[in-house]
Amino acid sequence: MTGGVSIALHGLTKRYGTRRGIEDVSLTVAPGEVFGFLGPNGAGKTTTIRTMLDLLRPSAGRATLLGLDSHDDAVEIHRSVGYLPGDFVAYRRMSGRRYLEFFAEMRNVPFGTVEALSRRFACDLEPQIASLSHGNAQKLGVIQALMHRPRLLILDEPTQGLDPLIQRVFHELMREIAAEGRTVFLSSHVLPEVERMCDRVGIIGDGRLLGVEDVGDLRAKSIRVLEFHFATPVPATAFADLPGVSDLEVHGDTVRCSVRGAVDSVLKAAARYEVVDLRSHEPGLEELFLEYYPTAEEAS
Amino acid sequence: MTQLVRKELRDQRRALIGWGTGLMAMVLLYSSFWPSVRDNADQFASYLENIPDALRSVIGELSLGTPVGYLQSELFSFLGPALILVFAIGAGARSLAGEEEQGTLDLLVVTPITRRMIVLQKSAAMALTAFGLGVVLWISVVVVGRLFGLEVTIPHIAAAILHLLLLGVAFGAIAMFLGAWRGRRAVAIGVTSALAVGTFILNAFAPTVDGFEWAARLSPFFYYGDSLPLRNGLHIGHAGVLVALAAIALIATVASFDRRDLRT
Numbered sequence: 171m172t173g174g175v176s177i178a179l180h181g182l183t184k185r186y187g188t189r190r191g192i193e194d195v196s197l198t199v200a201p202g203e204v205f206g207f208l209g210p211n212g213a214g215k216t217t218t219i220r221t222m223l224d225l226l227r228p229s230a231g232r233a234t235l236l237g238l239d240s241h242d243d244a245v246e247i248h249r250s251v252g253y254l255p256g257d258f259v260a261y262r263r264m265s266g267r268r269y270l271e272f273f274a275e276m277r278n279v280p281f282g283t284v285e286a287l288s289r290r291f292a293c294d295l296e297p298q299i300a301s302l303s304h305g306n307a308q309k310l311g312v313i314q315a316l317m318h319r320p321r322l323l324i325l326d327e328p329t330q331g332l333d334p335l336i337q338r339v340f341h342e343l344m345r346e347i348a349a350e351g352r353t354v355f356l357s358s359h360v361l362p363e364v365e366r367m368c369d370r371v372g373i374i375g376d377g378r379l380l381g382v383e384d385v386g387d388l389r390a391k392s393i394r395v396l397e398f399h400f401a402t403p404v405p406a407t408a409f410a411d412l413p414g415v416s417d418l419e420v421h422g423d424t425v426r427c428s429v430r431g432a433v434d435s436v437l438k439a440a441a442r443y444e445v446v447d448l449r450s451h452e453p454g455l456e457e458l459f460l461e462y463y464p465t466a467e468e469a470s
Numbered sequence: 471m472t473q474l475v476r477k478e479l480r481d482q483r484r485a486l487i488g489w490g491t492g493l494m495a496m497v498l499l500y501s502s503f504w505p506s507v508r509d510n511a512d513q514f515a516s517y518l519e520n521i522p523d524a525l526r527s528v529i530g531e532l533s534l535g536t537p538v539g540y541l542q543s544e545l546f547s548f549l550g551p552a553l554i555l556v557f558a559i560g561a562g563a564r565s566l567a568g569e570e571e572q573g574t575l576d577l578l579v580v581t582p583i584t585r586r587m588i589v590l591q592k593s594a595a596m597a598l599t600a601f602g603l604g605v606v607l608w609i610s611v612v613v614v615g616r617l618f619g620l621e622v623t624i625p626h627i628a629a630a631i632l633h634l635l636l637l638g639v640a641f642g643a644i645a646m647f648l649g650a651w652r653g654r655r656a657v658a659i660g661v662t663s664a665l666a667v668g669t670f671i672l673n674a675f676a677p678t679v680d681g682f683e684w685a686a687r688l689s690p691f692f693y694y695g696d697s698l699p700l701r702n703g704l705h706i707g708h709a710g711v712l713v714a715l716a717a718i719a720l721i722a723t724v725a726s727f728d729r730r731d732l733r734t
Contacts, residue, residue, distance in 0.1 A: 216734065220576070220732075223580055225576055225579060225580070225731070225732045226731045227729070227731060244584075245583065245584055246582075248579075248580050248581060248582045249582035253576075253577065253580045255573070255576045255577060255734075256734075257573060257734070258573075259572060259573035259574055260574065261481075261574055262572075263481075272473065272477050273577070273581070275473040276473050276581040276582070276583070277581060277582065314577065
């Protein structure tokens with residue numbers, strides 16, 4: 171069947187005349203994985219995804235999805251894959267119901283499945299799509315991608331525009347899908363989102379895959395900035411020489427520092443005083459890039 | 471296997487109603503002029519003697535005072551083809567390039583049907599829509615024409631309308647091809663319209679230039695009207711040329727759409 175691999179990219183390359191494409195992207199994703207594809211806008215995430223789906227033809231290399239060749243077996247792949255494009259657009263003049271009915275017909279799916287999903291996403295199917303907010307239209311795209319219970323989901327920036335409540339439903343669903351042994355490949359330019367949902371992350375910058383990391387490792391190695399506010403001024407010495415701590419700033423009752431990896435030592439040091447407030451700044455994508463791939467940053 | 475055809479037909483519903491109504495209104499308007507034209511046939515005949523040759527070759531050599539001549543010159547020589555072409559070129563360009571520009575094509579292509587099947591189903595829907603318009607036009611000319619005493623045999627009206635539809639389908643297919651090839655609706659509409667105007671002029675003027683009469687045969691309009699289907703019935707050979715033209719454009723559409731990178 172799939173030979174135990176849901177996605178295998180081998181030196182996948184797409185060059186457009188003068189515009190940047192992707193260069194020599196190789197990675198594999200196993201069944202049951204939620205794989206995050208992380209990179210800033212314009213890094214090549216959408217190009218990679220659209221090449222995998224035979225919307226673009228590779229300049230070199232190949233993509234195998236569910237053991238099938240992305241071009242030669244495109245129809246078979248399309249049958250088993252759910253896809254949500256980035257910048258999803260539906261037929262604006264249809265109602266949500268009519269829109270989903272059309273895709274249910276194309277995919278031979280009973281409409282009951284679609285209705286169940288719609289309820290879960292609290293999606294009103296009656297209004298014309300043109301009148302929907304971006305987030306509500308995006309739900310139709312997500313439902314469309316999920317309706318045929320695909321073995322592989324390929325989602326390009328799926329949570330864009332979804333409100334936080336629906337994002338949570340979405341996260342749950344991704345977990346359920348992975349638990350069933352199905353595979354999710356999703357792109358994002360937001361690190362915390364990928365950390366929440368994914369098992370592994372491929373990081374792409376400037377058209378090249380910079381690395382594939384375990385989300386656990388990413389978290390362990392990532393630097394976060396902690397800011398404490400105490401009830402009374404604290405001595406700077408209380409936070410000096412803690413493992414993993416750098417850029418320590420102590421101003422009266424405020425302490426700010428960067429921590430790499432576990433925050434345990436800092437928290438224990440702080441706990442000796444009365445903590446009024448604690449803020450943690452997640453590292454952004456840029457910090458992550460600087461941290462992980464200083465050479466990539468220099469190169470670009 | 472026909473889900474896409476049904477979707478396309480549904481999408482065309484409004485257009486079909488609009489264009490159908492427009493065509494009926496056109497027929498009604500021109501038919502209502504017929505009684506007064508008939509009663510003043512002599513005057514029109516002398517007027518026609520003074521028009522340029524090229525224009526005469528467009529409207530034909532028929533007398534305005536006969537039903538066939540009147541319908542041919544008023545409906546089938548210019549206005550009818552113009553309306554059908556505007557409709558067909560628009561529909562052909564919208565079919566693939568329109569979806570590509572709007573961003574809905576990606577998901578359509580990622581359904582489990584081949585790109586070729588997408589092209590075929592969309593063209594089938596376009597041809598059916600054109601055929602529907604043809605039926606509306608045919609019924610209008612037959613029924614409304616008769617109300618005003620504009621009597622032409624029903625099969626000949628059908629033949630003229632079939633020629634008209636095939637002309638539309640041929641240009642619609644060319645627009646679809648250009649849209650599939652470049653992915654741009656404006657390009658498809660612009661180039662096909664220019665082609666239609668150019669070949670229309672070629673067909674009108676070539677017969678008036680000594681030694682260049684043959685050039686009219688390069689124009690689809692020659693195969694549309696030269697045989698005067700309204701008087702002489704269906705011309706299988708000429709209709710066949712238009713069908714062949716549409717078929718070539720369709721094959722080119724499949725070939726270019728099948729191998730192209732789709733735009734976002």
